[in-house]
Amino acid sequence: MEALQRLDRRWLYxxxxxxxxxxxxxxxxxxxxxxxxxxxxxxxxxxxxxxxxVLLSLDxxxxxxxDIHPQxxxxxxxxxxxGCRVILVAFVDQGAQFAIDLxxxxxxxxxxxxxxxxxxxxxxxxxxxxxxxxxDVAAVFPRDVRGNPISELPAMKGIKTARDFxxxxxxxxxxxxxxxxxxxxxxxxxxxxxxxxxxxxxxPQTLPYVQSGQLAGCMxxxxxxxxxxxxxxxxxxxxxxxxxxxxxxxxxxLYIILGNLAYLATRRKKGSRA
Amino acid sequence: xxxxxTTWTAALATLAIMxxxxxxxxxxxxxxxxxxxxxAAGYGVALASSSAVRVGWTPMVTKGQWGYLVPMVLGxxxxxxxxxxxxxxxxxxxxFLVGLGASLSMKGIATDFAAQIKATIxxxxxxxxxxxxxxxxxxxxxxxxxxxxxxxxxxxxxxGKWVLMAAFGAAFGNAVQGRISLFVGTxxxxxxxxxxxxx
Numbered sequence: 001m002e003a004l005q006r007l008d009r010r011w012l013y014x015x016x017x018x019x020x021x022x023x024x025x026x027x028x029x030x031x032x033x034x035x036x037x038x039x040x041x042x043x044x045x046x047x048x049x050x051x052x053x054v055l056l057s058l059d060x061x062x063x064x065x066x067d068i069h070p071q072x073x074x075x076x077x078x079x080x081x082x083g084c085r086v087i088l089v090a091f092v093d094q095g096a097q098f099a100i101d102l103x104x105x106x107x108x109x110x111x112x113x114x115x116x117x118x119x120x121x122x123x124x125x126x127x128x129x130x131x132x133x134x135x136d137v138a139a140v141f142p143r144d145v146r147g148n149p150i151s152e153l154p155a156m157k158g159i160k161t162a163r164d165f166x167x168x169x170x171x172x173x174x175x176x177x178x179x180x181x182x183x184x185x186x187x188x189x190x191x192x193x194x195x196x197x198x199x200x201x202x203x204p205q206t207l208p209y210v211q212s213g214q215l216a217g218c219m220x221x222x223x224x225x226x227x228x229x230x231x232x233x234x235x236x237x238x239x240x241x242x243x244x245x246x247x248x249x250x251x252x253x254l255y256i257i258l259g260n261l262a263y264l265a266t267r268r269k270k271g272s273r274a
Numbered sequence: 275x276x277x278x279x280t281t282w283t284a285a286l287a288t289l290a291i292m293x294x295x296x297x298x299x300x301x302x303x304x305x306x307x308x309x310x311x312x313x314a315a316g317y318g319v320a321l322a323s324s325s326a327v328r329v330g331w332t333p334m335v336t337k338g339q340w341g342y343l344v345p346m347v348l349g350x351x352x353x354x355x356x357x358x359x360x361x362x363x364x365x366x367x368x369x370f371l372v373g374l375g376a377s378l379s380m381k382g383i384a385t386d387f388a389a390q391i392k393a394t395i396x397x398x399x400x401x402x403x404x405x406x407x408x409x410x411x412x413x414x415x416x417x418x419x420x421x422x423x424x425x426x427x428x429x430x431x432x433x434g435k436w437v438l439m440a441a442f443g444a445a446f447g448n449a450v451q452g453r454i455s456l457f458v459g460t461x462x463x464x465x466x467x468x469x470x471x472x473x
Binding site for chain 1 (some may be wrong): 296318386452453
C-alpha cells in the first residue's frame, strides 16, 4: 500500500485516459435514466410548438463548452425538428461565437437564417444588459450579428420583451447564470418559463431554484444533455459520451479508495513506530 | 479547407495543453496557454467595442440619439485612472457602476432570500420534505455563534454540520463529474472531428 504513495501520478493519468477512451471507441450501453429536473426542463421546452419563439442565451466560454455545448446542440436539434423559431443571444463574449457557428451549421442543413434561427449577438454589461434586454429586446439589439434590423426578421416577429418568448433557456458556465436571469427576468416577468442549463459544477447551486419553482427545470452538464437526448428520442454525442463518463467516475472512486487506504497504512505505520 | 485548418489548430492546441499532464510546465504548454489568453482577450475587446459602436455610436451619429453620449463619456472616463493627474475622473463612473450593481442585486432579496425561505416551508409528509426542512433548520442552528451551548443546540448543530458535509460531498462529486465531462468532450472532439475514428 505504501508503494501507492510513491506511484508516479502520470500512471494514474494514463490509466484514466485509457479507461475513458475505450468506451468512446466501443460503447458499453450502460442504461441512462433521466432525472426529475431534466424531465421538467424537457417538458418546459416541449411546451413550445411550431412557430413559437424560444430564446437560448449562450452564456458560456470555451473552457466549459465540452460540458454544456452538447445541451445547446440537443435542444436546438429538437426545436428545429418541431419548427420553432430559435433566437440565440450571449451575455458572455465567447458564447456569441458558438451561436454564430450553430446558425451556420443549421443554414447548411437547409434552415433559413432570419426565419428559423437568428443570432442577436453579444451584449456586455452582464446583469444590467440582461435586465435591459428583458424589458426591451430591440433597445439592446437593434440589429442582429449580420447587421439586419431585427424588426425586419421574421423570426423576431412579435418579440418585444422577455415575455414574448415561449421558453427561455440560459446555458451557463458561471456568471451570468440562472441566478442572474431569475433576478432580472423572473422578477419583472414572473410568467416567463425559464430553464436553467448549467455545467456540472453549478448543479448543486442551481437545483434549489427548481425546487422553489423559480426555474421550470434544469439540465446539468453533459449528463443533462444525454438525458435530454434520451427524452427527445434523438441519441447523439452526449449519450455516446455517457459510458466513458461512467467509467471515468468508477476510476476516480477507485483512486479515492486506494488513496485513502494508502494514507491509512502510512499513518498506522508511523503510529506503531511512535 | 478553412474548416480543416481550424480543426487541426484546435486539436494541436488541445494536445499542447495536455502535455502538462505528462511533462509538467513546459514550453509547448506555455505557448498554447499564452496564445489562448491572448486570443480570448483580443476577441473580448473586439466584440465589446463592436457592441459599443452598434448600440451607442451608430444610433448617435445616424439617428441623432445623443443621449448615448452620457454612458459613452462615462465609459471613457474609466480609463482616466491610467493617466497620472486625472485618475480622480474615473471615480464618478465607478461610483455609478457600484450603485448600479448594488441596485440590481437588491432583487436578490426577493429571488434568493424570500423565495428560498418560502420554498423551505413545506408539509412534512414526504422523506424529502423532512430532510429539506430539518437540514435547512439545523444548518442555520450551526451558524448560531452567540447562543449559549445547550446540549439540544449542540445536537442540532452537529446534525447541521453533517448536513453541510453531505452538501460539500455532493458539490465535490459534481466538480469531479464536471472535469470528467470536459475531458470526455475533449476526447470526443479529438476522436471524431480530428481523427474521424468515431461517428
